[in-house]
Amino acid sequence: MAQTSNVFKLAVASGKGGTGKTLLSTNLASFVSEFDDVLLVDLDVEEPNDSIFVKGLVSDVHPQYKMVPQWDVARCDLCGDCVDICNFNALVNVGKMIVVYENLCHSCHACSELCHKKALPMKKHHVGDVSVIKSQNLTLLEGRLNVNEEQPVALINNVHSLVNQNWSKYKYQIFDSPPGTSCSMVASTGKCDYILLVTEPTPFGLNDLKLAVDAAKLMKRPFGVVINKYGSGNKDVEEYCRDNGIEVLGKIPFDISIAERYSKGELLLDKHCFRSVVSSLYNKLENIRISQNG
Amino acid sequence: MKILFTSTGSEWSSKIDPRFGRAEYLLIYDTEKDELISTDNRSVNGKAHGAGTATAQKVFDLSPDVIITGNGPGENAARVLQHLNPKIFIDAQGLSVKDAYEKYSAGDLSQLPLS
Amino acid sequence: MDSIREIVVLSGKGGTGKTSVASSLAYLAGKEAILADCDVDASNLHLIMGPDIIKKELFYGGEVAQIDIETCIQCGKCKEVCRFDAISFSAGVHTIDNLSCEGCGYCSRVCPTGAITMMPRLSGEFYISGIRNGSQMSHAKLFAGGENSGKLVATVKKNAYRMAKERGCDYLITDGAPGIGCPVVSSLSGAKVALLVTEPTMSALHDLKRVLFVVRRFNAIPLLVINKSDINEAVSEEIKIFAKSEKIEHLADIPFNTAFVESMGKARIVAEENQFLKGIFESVWEKAKEVADSSVQN
Structure with a gap:
C-alpha cells in the first residue's frame, strides 16, 4: 500500500451525493495538466460523469470482466x-x-x-468497460458498470489494478469516488494515499461528512476537507472541522455562475476566484505528497 | 394440481405477501389431496443478496402448477421459473390466502406473462 | 381498494433535491402516508423530519468470517483460497480484515480444524419513528464500510408497509437510493410510481437516462420534476424533449430557490417554509396520487 515511488493517489470522496466531487476532480486534474501529466480515474461506475467535462477522444476501451462459474x-x-x-x-x-x-x-x-x-470451470464475464480518454497531458479513465450488474466493487477493484499495471508512471492519480460510505466508497478510496472529502455547509453536508470521516478513520487513511458552496448555509461544517482538528484545504465560494457553467459541462479554471481555490489546494496537496514520500 | 401462495403466515387466513423473493412463507395447496402445506421462507428473507434466486430454488423444488403472489417475481427469479413454466397470478396483496384462492378460482386475478 | 400505493422518489445523481421533494410530499400528505427513507447510505431525511424514535433494531447484513485462535493451526489454507485478500498472516497468526471480507465462506469450508465460523455481520440499525407531521417514518443507518444491500432497504420498506397497514395509510412515500445498483432495485420493488427529480445539468440528464432503464424494468410509472430548472434553460429543454420522447409526464419545473438550503439550515421542510414552493409541491403530490390510484384500478 505504501508507495515506494513518488506516486500520489488522491481520492476525492464525499458522504453526500451532489456536493461537487466531479467539479473538484475534473478541475484539479485539468489544473495539474497545465504543467504535468495527470491521471483522472472516474470510479463512480454506476453514474460516471467526468467525461462530460474532460473533452477528448476515446483512445482505447478496456473491457472489464469478473470470473464466474460456467x-x-x-x-x-x-x-x-x-x-x-x-x-x-x-x-x-x-x-x-x-x-x-x-x-x-x-x-x-x-x-x-x-x-x-x-x-x-471459471470463465470471464463482462461487467463493464474502462474508456481511456486523452486530452493533452490529462488522461481520463472512465469506469462504467453495465446497467444490469449489481456489484460495483468488482469493477472498482479491477480499475485500481488496471491503473497499477498500465499507468503507474503517472505521479498524480486522482480518483473521483462514488458517494456514500459503503463498500464501493471503501473499495475506491481504501488504497489511496490521501482522501479529499468534499462537503457543503448544510446540515445534510455536515451529517454526511461525519460519516465519511468515520469511514476514512476506519480505513486509516489521512484526509482533509474541501467546503463547496461556501458562504451559503451555515458555519457548522467549519466549526466541526476546527473542533475535531480536521484540516480544511479549500473553500469554493457559493456562486450561481459556477452552478450554471457546471450545468453546461464546462471547466471553470478561467474563472479567477475558482482558479485560486484550486491552485492553493494543489499547493497544499503538493506539500502533503512531499511529506508522505519523506 | 398444486397452487403456491407467497404469504405472511402459514394459515388460510394469512395475508398474501406481495413480495416474491422475500416472501415470509410459501404455502402449497394440493387441490387433489385438499391439503395446505407451509414452508417457512424467513431464512431466505434475511439474505443480503440473491433472495429472488434462493426463493425460486425452493419454489422450483415444490414445483407448483400455479403461483399466486403480489408484485410478481423479479428478473432473476423469473429466469428460474421459466424452467418450471407455472401460471403466475399477481396483485393478490392485501387478500387472505383463502380470498386469493377464491378470486383465482373465479378467474379474477391477473396473469403475468412469463417472457 | 385497500392496497397501499407506493410512490418512490428517485434521481440517479445525488444533490438534485430528492430528499427535499420527498420530505415536502410527506409534509403535505400528513397522516395519509408513511415515509420510508431508503437512501440508507448517508441518509438525510431524518435531519428535517425530526424523528422521535419509537423502536430501534440492529441490522445484520451478510456474513463475515471469524477465526478462533484456539483451534487455528496456522496452516494458511484459508489465506490461499481467499480471493479478496481479506486474510493476512503476521506475527505467526492469521487474521481477517472485516472490511475486505465479502462473506463468501470459502475459508470456513476449507479450514481443516473448523476454526473459521461465518458470523452475521452487524452493519447498521433501523428505526421506526414518529415525525412532526403526525405520521411515522421508517428509516435506517448503515455503518461506515457496511454493505448497502437490498436487504436493508427491503427491511425499511417492509416496516413501512406494516406501519401503513396498521395506521390505515393509503400511501407510502419512499426516498429512494441514488445510483442504479442493488439498493435502487430494492427501493423500486413494489412501487407504483417513480417520481424522478432531476436538474438541468449534463450529469443529471445522463444519470436520469440510466435510472429510467431500471424504473422501466420494474413497471413503475415514471413522472418528472425538474429542480433548479432555470440554471440552464437549454439543458432544461433537452430534458423536456427527452421526457416527451420517452412519454414521461413532466409535472413541474422548480426554479432555483435559496429556500431549499435555508430551510435545511433550520431543520425545516421546504414546503412548510415557503408558500410558493408549497404550491408547486401540492400540485405534484395531487398528480402523483392520481397516477398511483389509477395504476391500481387497472
Whole structure:
C-alpha cells in the first residue's frame, strides 16, 4: 500500500451525493495538466460523469470482466453441493440443470474449486468497460458498470489494478469516488494515499461528512476537507472541522455562475476566484505528497 | 394440481405477501389431496443478496402448477421459473390466502406473462 | 381498494433535491402516508423530519468470517483460497480484515480444524419513528464500510408497509437510493410510481437516462420534476424533449430557490417554509396520487 515511488493517489470522496466531487476532480486534474501529466480515474461506475467535462477522444476501451462459474453439463452429476456452497445464491438447481446468475456472483471461486466433478470451470464475464480518454497531458479513465450488474466493487477493484499495471508512471492519480460510505466508497478510496472529502455547509453536508470521516478513520487513511458552496448555509461544517482538528484545504465560494457553467459541462479554471481555490489546494496537496514520500 | 401462495403466515387466513423473493412463507395447496402445506421462507428473507434466486430454488423444488403472489417475481427469479413454466397470478396483496384462492378460482386475478 | 400505493422518489445523481421533494410530499400528505427513507447510505431525511424514535433494531447484513485462535493451526489454507485478500498472516497468526471480507465462506469450508465460523455481520440499525407531521417514518443507518444491500432497504420498506397497514395509510412515500445498483432495485420493488427529480445539468440528464432503464424494468410509472430548472434553460429543454420522447409526464419545473438550503439550515421542510414552493409541491403530490390510484384500478 505504501508507495515506494513518488506516486500520489488522491481520492476525492464525499458522504453526500451532489456536493461537487466531479467539479473538484475534473478541475484539479485539468489544473495539474497545465504543467504535468495527470491521471483522472472516474470510479463512480454506476453514474460516471467526468467525461462530460474532460473533452477528448476515446483512445482505447478496456473491457472489464469478473470470473464466474460456467456449468458443464457433461461433467455434472447434479449433486447440488454448489447451490449450498454459494453464499450469494448465484446458483440454482432447476431440475436437470444448474443455472448461474452472473450478476449475483462475487467471484469467490468456492463452487468451482470445491466441485468434486470439476463441472464449474471459471470463465470471464463482462461487467463493464474502462474508456481511456486523452486530452493533452490529462488522461481520463472512465469506469462504467453495465446497467444490469449489481456489484460495483468488482469493477472498482479491477480499475485500481488496471491503473497499477498500465499507468503507474503517472505521479498524480486522482480518483473521483462514488458517494456514500459503503463498500464501493471503501473499495475506491481504501488504497489511496490521501482522501479529499468534499462537503457543503448544510446540515445534510455536515451529517454526511461525519460519516465519511468515520469511514476514512476506519480505513486509516489521512484526509482533509474541501467546503463547496461556501458562504451559503451555515458555519457548522467549519466549526466541526476546527473542533475535531480536521484540516480544511479549500473553500469554493457559493456562486450561481459556477452552478450554471457546471450545468453546461464546462471547466471553470478561467474563472479567477475558482482558479485560486484550486491552485492553493494543489499547493497544499503538493506539500502533503512531499511529506508522505519523506 | 398444486397452487403456491407467497404469504405472511402459514394459515388460510394469512395475508398474501406481495413480495416474491422475500416472501415470509410459501404455502402449497394440493387441490387433489385438499391439503395446505407451509414452508417457512424467513431464512431466505434475511439474505443480503440473491433472495429472488434462493426463493425460486425452493419454489422450483415444490414445483407448483400455479403461483399466486403480489408484485410478481423479479428478473432473476423469473429466469428460474421459466424452467418450471407455472401460471403466475399477481396483485393478490392485501387478500387472505383463502380470498386469493377464491378470486383465482373465479378467474379474477391477473396473469403475468412469463417472457 | 385497500392496497397501499407506493410512490418512490428517485434521481440517479445525488444533490438534485430528492430528499427535499420527498420530505415536502410527506409534509403535505400528513397522516395519509408513511415515509420510508431508503437512501440508507448517508441518509438525510431524518435531519428535517425530526424523528422521535419509537423502536430501534440492529441490522445484520451478510456474513463475515471469524477465526478462533484456539483451534487455528496456522496452516494458511484459508489465506490461499481467499480471493479478496481479506486474510493476512503476521506475527505467526492469521487474521481477517472485516472490511475486505465479502462473506463468501470459502475459508470456513476449507479450514481443516473448523476454526473459521461465518458470523452475521452487524452493519447498521433501523428505526421506526414518529415525525412532526403526525405520521411515522421508517428509516435506517448503515455503518461506515457496511454493505448497502437490498436487504436493508427491503427491511425499511417492509416496516413501512406494516406501519401503513396498521395506521390505515393509503400511501407510502419512499426516498429512494441514488445510483442504479442493488439498493435502487430494492427501493423500486413494489412501487407504483417513480417520481424522478432531476436538474438541468449534463450529469443529471445522463444519470436520469440510466435510472429510467431500471424504473422501466420494474413497471413503475415514471413522472418528472425538474429542480433548479432555470440554471440552464437549454439543458432544461433537452430534458423536456427527452421526457416527451420517452412519454414521461413532466409535472413541474422548480426554479432555483435559496429556500431549499435555508430551510435545511433550520431543520425545516421546504414546503412548510415557503408558500410558493408549497404550491408547486401540492400540485405534484395531487398528480402523483392520481397516477398511483389509477395504476391500481387497472
